[in-house]
Structures are given as structure tokens and as C-alpha cells.
Amino acid sequence: MENQVQTFVIFSSAFLIFFILFTVYLIVKLKLHDLKLKKSEADLRELNQSLQNIVQERTKELHQSETQFRTLYEQHREVLDNSPAGIIKINANLAIEYANPEMNTILVNASQRYDLLQGRFIRDIALFGNSDLQDFFQELKTGFELSKEIEIAGKNKKMITVIVKGVPIIENDIFLGAVIVVNDVSEIKEIQTRLTASLQEKELLLKEINHRVKNNMQIIGSMLKLQQRYIDDPDIKRLTRNSLDRVKTMSLVHEKLYYAADLSKINFGDYVKSIAIYLFGSYGIRPSKVKLDINIENIFMEISTAIPCGLIINELISNALKHAFPDDREGIIRVELLPTEKDKYLLTVSDNGIGFPEKINLENAETLGLMLTKTLVEQLHGNMRLVRNEWTTFIIEYKNVTLSTFSEVKNKNGTEILF
Amino acid sequence: MSNFFNYYASTILYLLNLVAWYILSRKTDRKSVNGIVLNYFLVFFMIFLCWNILMMVTSRSNIVYILFWSLVSIYELFFVLITLFRLARAKKDYSDIFVIIVAILAIPIILAAILTWTNRSYSPINTTDFYNLILLTLGSILILRSLLLQESFLDNIESFFIFSGFTLYFGLHILASNALSIDFMKNFNFGKYANLISLIFWLGSVFLVWKIRSKHS
Missing domain, CATH: 3.30.565.10 (Histidine kinase-like ATPase, C-terminal domain)
Known part of the structure; x- marks a missing residue:
């Protein structure tokens, strides 16, 4: 009986030892796991905080960039809207992406509003449908800047002169579109015509003056020559001839100027x-x-x-x-x-x-x-x-x-x- | 049979534990709480080893038993208290209070030893041991709780296993020395195996600590 009790005690003790040992081990494992979780949580919190900081920083940068971009955009928009030249941006398919208000003034005759131009093909716009410009836009695709002066019907069906200038947008040898600038140069053209006429008139007058000066000097020379005939004193005769030579020298300048292409200089x-x-x-x-x-x-x-x-x-x-x-x-x-x-x-x-x-x-x-x-x-x-x-x-x-x-x-x- | 377990087997287990825990303690920082606990734990084994050897040599001399019981009881109180103080990590130096507490707690132990010797009865020792062990068990539980709450739990795994073993050890000894409760010792001789059970537990702990350390290092 005592042996049985002792055997029971031994087995019970062994069981107790392993049970308690296992329990302690489990507690330790659980605690370690808990610590690991806490560490992970702390790491995650730290990561989250750093991510939040990065997001905040990026958001701030983005906001700053957006503000800068908006300011820049407003400035550009202001420049484009108030530009005295009509400006159009076309894409690679020659469809209009943007047109500024000045285009309205230029296209008023065609009853085409600038804000309705977006999306339309350039060939469909009366101004650009001009026969002189038929090849213009095709040539732009080659990548060269082009400029053409044409006459179109403007306000009150009055003919106006415009200069159409195209600047292609090329990236990696690919035609992405172009910026078309249309300038109404009618007034300048008119002034230029008037100035040319005035200059021609002045040139004519100057030639006439030179011609007349030359003639007058020749008359003076002729008079001196005539007078020479009645002078017997050789000294006076010599003096008169000297004067005649001098007058002739001066008249030659005016003669040369009269025939010269440049009215201010002579050869x-x-x-x-x-x-x-x-x-x-x-x-x-x-x-x-x-x-x-x-x-x-x-x-x-x-x-x-x-x-x-x-x-x-x-x-x-x-x-x-x-x-x-x-x-x-x-x-x-x-x-x-x-x-x-x-x-x-x-x-x-x-x-x-x-x-x-x-x-x-x-x-x-x-x-x-x-x-x-x-x-x-x-x-x-x-x-x-x-x-x-x-x-x-x-x-x-x-x-x-x-x-x-x-x-x-x-x-x-x-x-x-x-x- | 019981003598064999109580002295020879337990001496071998003490020796094995001493060697195993010594090997385990080599990689530990000696100045940390864990290192200090390991050092005192090794001293605890050495005291027990001497006690057991002397008991065998002197054929279970009463005076050896009483002297070593007193020494071990005071040492156990000292060990638990110093660990509690260390874990408290108080900024103020409480060494004076610590000495006073240990001295006060040592008085009943010394008195019990004297009474046992003079009266030729183990009753004073058993009674004092019972209350001491309650204090030590509570102290061990407090230490375990404190260790579990530490942020550096992984650094103190050895201490945790040691004091788990001590809780078991003190708990079993309560049963062994308890004349007031269920009288477990008299009926089942269970209390005789308290030391052996705890020693096997600590020996097993060595393997588990090694396993955990090798996984987390």
C-alpha cells in the first residue's frame, strides 16, 4: 500500500513539475509575444507618425506648388486674355485646344466666338480656311516656324491685313501641336504705305533740289564765262576762271547726288x-x-x-x-x-x-x-x-x-x- | 527510500542545477537585476549543497540541521527582499531600511532555532517556517508580478523561472510544514518531495531558458 502511495506521489510530482513548468513556459511565451506585439504596435505607431509627418509635409509642398501654379496660371491667363494678338493653340490633329478673347475681335466677321472655338478643326475656321494658308498648317508639322501675311475681311467687311505666325511644339521629334499668333497689322501697314509714299515724295523733291542747285550753279558758271569774254585784264580773267572752276566743282556734287541711288552720299x-x-x-x-x-x-x-x-x-x-x-x-x-x-x-x-x-x-x-x-x-x-x-x-x-x-x-x- | 531522495538524489540535483545555472549565468550582465538574482541563486544552491553534504557526513546531526535551517531561512528572506528592492528601482538608497527589515525578520528565526535546540522539539522551527514561507511565497509572487510588468521582461527571463521555482518551492514547503491545515505531510509524505520537485523544475527551466534565449538573441 505504501509503495502504491509512493508511486502515486512520484507520478503526481512529475506531473505537477511538468505542468507548472509548462505553465510558466506558456506565461513567458505569452508575455514575450505580448511584448513583441507592443513593440510592433510602437513601431507601427512610430511609422504611422512618420507617415503622417511625410503626408503633412507633402501636402504642404503640394499646397505651395498649387498656389504657385495657380498664380502662374492666373498670370499667364491674364497675359493671354489681354494680349493684343489673337492666340490659338492647336494639337497634333490641328484641332483647337485654346483660343484667347482677341481672336473674337479678329474673327468677328465670321461670327465665330472665341470660346466656342475649342475642339474645332482649324480648317473649319473661316480665317484659317484662307486659300493662302492651305499649306501653312501642314508645313508647321515639319517643325519650322512659319509666318505669313494675308488679307481677310474684318469688321464691317473691311479688308484687314493680318500676320499669321505659327510656332510648332516638338518633343522628341514628334509634332505635338502649335501655337498660332494672329496679329492685325492693318494700321501698321497703312502707316508704312503712307511713309513709303512720303519718302518717295521727299526723295523726288531732294533730287529736284539737287537738280535745280546744279542748274543754278551752271547758270552762275555760264554767266561767269560770258563775263570772261569782256575782261581784258589777264589777272581778273584768271580769277574769274578760278571761281568758275570752284562753282563747277560744287555743281558736280549736286549732279552726282542727282544721279546717285543714295541721296545723301556720292561715290x-x-x-x-x-x-x-x-x-x-x-x-x-x-x-x-x-x-x-x-x-x-x-x-x-x-x-x-x-x-x-x-x-x-x-x-x-x-x-x-x-x-x-x-x-x-x-x-x-x-x-x-x-x-x-x-x-x-x-x-x-x-x-x-x-x-x-x-x-x-x-x-x-x-x-x-x-x-x-x-x-x-x-x-x-x-x-x-x-x-x-x-x-x-x-x-x-x-x-x-x-x-x-x-x-x-x-x-x-x-x-x-x-x- | 525517502532518505535517498532527500539527501543523495537532492545533492546530485543541487550539483546539476549549480553547474547548469552557472553555465547559463555566464552570458548574463552581472550588474543587472537578472545577474544579481542569478548570483544569489547560485549561492543558494551552494549553501544547500553544503547542508546536504554535511547532513550526510554527520548522519543527520540536529545541530547542523538547525544551524543550516536558520542560515537558509535568513538567506531566503534576504534573497527575496533584495530582489524586491532591486526591482522597485527606487532612486533613494533604502539599504538602512533593508538591513533593519532583514534583522527584524531574522529574530523569530534565531529564536525558533534556539527554542528547538533547548526544547528538543522541531515545533518552533515548523511554526516559524510556516509563517516565513507564507511571507516568502507572497514575496515571490510579488517578484513575479513585478517581472511581468517590466518593459525589459526578456532580459529577466532567468529571474522569472527562478522565482516561479521559488513560488513552487515555498508553496510545497508550506504544505510540508503546515501543522494547522490539511496535514498533507502526515498522510501522503508529499512535503518530503518539495525540494526534489523544485530542483527538477529549476533543472527543466534551464533547458527552457536556453531555448528561449537562443530564439530571441
Whole structure:
């Protein structure tokens, strides 16, 4: 009996041990599981919080972007709505996606409201159905910007001129659409026409003035020539001829201007050649005896510079023809004009005649011709020097002057302008 | 048979437990609550081992029994109290109060030991043991509760198993020393196996702790 009780006690004890051990183990496992759950919950809460923070941050950024976008959109919309040009955006199928209010003004004749243009094909709009624009939109697809001026019927069926400009939208070589800008240029066109007519009229008048000045100078020249016949004194006769040469030189400028395409400038090389030919004729010098060598590049000069410069050349060539080649002496007269720097020229008039008299120098020259030359050089803001060797060379360096600088010189020096 | 279980078998189990828990305690942080509990637990085994060996050597000497009973009773109170104090994690230093409490609780134990020796009767020991064990059981339950409420439960698994074992151990000893209740010991000799049951429980706990640790480390 005692053995049975002991066996029972042993088994009961073993059962008790394992039961309690298992219970404790279960408690531990449950607790660990609970802790794990709590940790997961905490992690989830933390994750949720960080997600909430991210969402809040993103929402804030989105809100800011939206505000910026809205402001930008409003600005663009304002610009487009108040644009003086009609603007249309078309898609790749040439259907209208957007049209601004100005299109209403342009399309008023066609009774097509701008806000009803959306979704319509561009070919269906009367303005763009114009025969001149038939290929325009097809060409836009090639990716080039195009511009075309056409005439259409505007308000009150009055014809207006518009410039249609197309800017294609290309992305990755794919035509996505285009922006069409329509500008009513009728007023500008009208003003342009009036201005062109006015300019033509002015040009005609200026030509006429040049022509008349030239004629008047020729009359003066003719009168001087007539008067020469009645003058017996050779000195007075010479003086009269000198004046005649000077008048002829000036009239040549106006003649050249009359024939020139540009009414403000003349080809200076041609002008010098004409002066020289005239002077050779005037002094009866044969070109075979005294050769003329003109070396002037293709220089165009304003009238304000050309006249004094022409007069200087006139005086110096006349001087050479009169004094450098006496007794049928042969020789060369050389005229050179070279641009040195901006608006500066180097004029050289030289001859290989008998040479300039030693007793005369430029500073104390009393002859009218040289005095006149000096004055004209001053007017041109230039300087003149004389080089004497085998050749007698006048070297004049001057600046291209305009009419305003002329009046400045006159006021400063009190010098009388001779023409 | 019962002598064999009480001394030889329990000595072997104490030795096995000592080795197993020592191996288990090597990876533990010695300064943590868990480490401290493990240290005191190993000392507890060593005391018991000495007691058992001395009991066998001295052929169950009464004086050895009374001395070691006193020592073990005071040590158990100290162990439970220090663990409770540690788990309380009080900022203030309560070492003075702790010493006073242990000293007060030690008085009845020492008196019971003296009375038992002078009267030649185990009644004082049994009576004192009964009330002591109630206190220790309650203390162990409080420790278990406290451990379960700790955030760092995983760090204190060893302590949890140790005090589960102690709850079992103290509970069984109440039955063994209870002359007032159902007199379980007299009728079924159940109380004699209290130590063995607890030792087997602790030995089994080693395996479970190792299993949990290897899974969660």
C-alpha cells in the first residue's frame, strides 16, 4: 500500500513539475509575444507618425506648388486674355485646344466666338480656311516656324491685313501641336504705305533740289564765262576762271547726288575723276602730256565732306596744272585717298612737275587758292603738310565731318563757310 | 527510500542545477537585476549543497540541521527582499531600511532555532517556517508580478523561472510544514518531495531558458 502511495506521489510530482513548468513556459511565451506585439504596435505607431509627418509635409509642398501654379496660371491667363494678338493653340490633329478673347475681335466677321472655338478643326475656321494658308498648317508639322501675311475681311467687311505666325511644339521629334499668333497689322501697314509714299515724295523733291542747285550753279558758271569774254585784264580773267572752276566743282556734287541711288552720299572716286577731267579740259591740258593717276578706293562720302574735299582737290590740281608743267613739260598728277582709321582719311595730291617754289610755304601763303585750301582743311578738322622732293606732295589728313560738326567749326572760328 | 531522495538524489540535483545555472549565468550582465538574482541563486544552491553534504557526513546531526535551517531561512528572506528592492528601482538608497527589515525578520528565526535546540522539539522551527514561507511565497509572487510588468521582461527571463521555482518551492514547503491545515505531510509524505520537485523544475527551466534565449538573441 505504501509503495502504491509512493508511486502515486512520484507520478503526481512529475506531473505537477511538468505542468507548472509548462505553465510558466506558456506565461513567458505569452508575455514575450505580448511584448513583441507592443513593440510592433510602437513601431507601427512610430511609422504611422512618420507617415503622417511625410503626408503633412507633402501636402504642404503640394499646397505651395498649387498656389504657385495657380498664380502662374492666373498670370499667364491674364497675359493671354489681354494680349493684343489673337492666340490659338492647336494639337497634333490641328484641332483647337485654346483660343484667347482677341481672336473674337479678329474673327468677328465670321461670327465665330472665341470660346466656342475649342475642339474645332482649324480648317473649319473661316480665317484659317484662307486659300493662302492651305499649306501653312501642314508645313508647321515639319517643325519650322512659319509666318505669313494675308488679307481677310474684318469688321464691317473691311479688308484687314493680318500676320499669321505659327510656332510648332516638338518633343522628341514628334509634332505635338502649335501655337498660332494672329496679329492685325492693318494700321501698321497703312502707316508704312503712307511713309513709303512720303519718302518717295521727299526723295523726288531732294533730287529736284539737287537738280535745280546744279542748274543754278551752271547758270552762275555760264554767266561767269560770258563775263570772261569782256575782261581784258589777264589777272581778273584768271580769277574769274578760278571761281568758275570752284562753282563747277560744287555743281558736280549736286549732279552726282542727282544721279546717285543714295541721296545723301556720292561715290568720291567718280567725283574726283569728274573734277580732274573738267579741270584738264578747262586748262586745255592733254592727258597725253600730263597723266592723271587717281587712286581712290570705293569710298562713299557725305555731301558735307565731299564739297570741301572736292574744293581742296580742285585747288591743288588747278595749282599743279597752272604752275607745275610749264613749257609743255610732261608729268603725272597723282590723287590718292585712303581710309586710315574710323572716319579718318589720308588725301594725297602730288605731281612731278618743276616743284613748289622754295620761297612760298604753307604758313605764310598769300595766294587765294592756298588760303582757301587751308581754311577748308580746318573745316574738315584736318591738317595739311607739304613734302618737297622729286615730287611735290600735299598730304592732308582729315576726319569725315557731318553737318553738325560744320556748324560747330563755324561758330568756334567765326569762319565764313564758302558754299 | 525517502532518505535517498532527500539527501543523495537532492545533492546530485543541487550539483546539476549549480553547474547548469552557472553555465547559463555566464552570458548574463552581472550588474543587472537578472545577474544579481542569478548570483544569489547560485549561492543558494551552494549553501544547500553544503547542508546536504554535511547532513550526510554527520548522519543527520540536529545541530547542523538547525544551524543550516536558520542560515537558509535568513538567506531566503534576504534573497527575496533584495530582489524586491532591486526591482522597485527606487532612486533613494533604502539599504538602512533593508538591513533593519532583514534583522527584524531574522529574530523569530534565531529564536525558533534556539527554542528547538533547548526544547528538543522541531515545533518552533515548523511554526516559524510556516509563517516565513507564507511571507516568502507572497514575496515571490510579488517578484513575479513585478517581472511581468517590466518593459525589459526578456532580459529577466532567468529571474522569472527562478522565482516561479521559488513560488513552487515555498508553496510545497508550506504544505510540508503546515501543522494547522490539511496535514498533507502526515498522510501522503508529499512535503518530503518539495525540494526534489523544485530542483527538477529549476533543472527543466534551464533547458527552457536556453531555448528561449537562443530564439530571441
